[in-house]
Amino acid sequence: MDAQEWDERYRASETVWSIEPNQFVVEYLRDLRPGTMLDIAGGEGRNALWFARRGWAVEVVEFSAAALAKFDDRAEFDRVKDRCVSTLADVTEDYHALVAPANLAVMAYLQIPAEPLARAIAVAATKLREGGTFFGVWHARENLEHGWGGPREASVLPTMDELRGAATAAGLTVVTLEQRERVVATPDGDRVARDVVLLATR
Ligand SMILES: C[S@@+](CC[C@H](N)C(=O)[O-])C[C@H]1O[C@@H](n2cnc3c(N)ncnc32)[C@H](O)[C@@H]1O
Secondary structure (H helix, E strand, O other), X not given: OOHHHHHHHHHHOOOOXXXXXXXXXXXXXXXXXXXXXXXEOOOOOHHHHHHHHOOOEEEEEEOOHHHHHHHHHHHHHOOOHHHEEXXXXXXXXXXXXXXXXXXXXXXXXXXXXXHHHHHHHHHHHHOEEEEEEEEEEEXXXXXXXXXXXXXXXXXXXXXHHHHHHHHHHOOOEEEEEEEEEEEEEEOOEEEEEEEEEEEEEO
């Protein structure tokens, strides 16, 4: 989907994604001390806002202006606007990040083909300070056959090998790369989604 299609999707409903942070963002990153954080392809900013409410200075980089407008509104509502910046940009190309060099970069569910995804990870790595943390979570390739929801196209579901290669090429040191199950409540009962999580440091 291009930026215009994402804009249409974001304009079509009040909230496209949950307003809660992703459960793995919380699980892997809750013990970090507040600093500066980039939410790459951050959508409506649910993850960035969770950090902002915990005292972080955050920046959502996104190519959907409609998503960023919602992030701005939510930041105002949550009374954290003074700690939130939004940047309209394609994250597969270089962009100017105001909080860089950042302590943390989060990339949640950027489901794009392996080559542009590797570029996005490489650019993200350049926005981190030495010792900074990169955290990514995606619908895993295995979710296609054995999991609930997510894109139905294999090319946008990264494999662990692709993620390891992209992280290493970006100069990141992989700390954790693993598949995780996520329980999703649906009208027909609980379903299991299969995600892949990458934690790395620069
Ligand atoms: C599945 S949503 C996830 C949003 C958010 N990270 C979250 O977890 O709630 C994917 C997001 O990636 C954005 N996106 C996709 N390709 C992008 C690109 N090349 N540059 C910037 N944003 C992009 C979309 O606009 C969309 O907001």
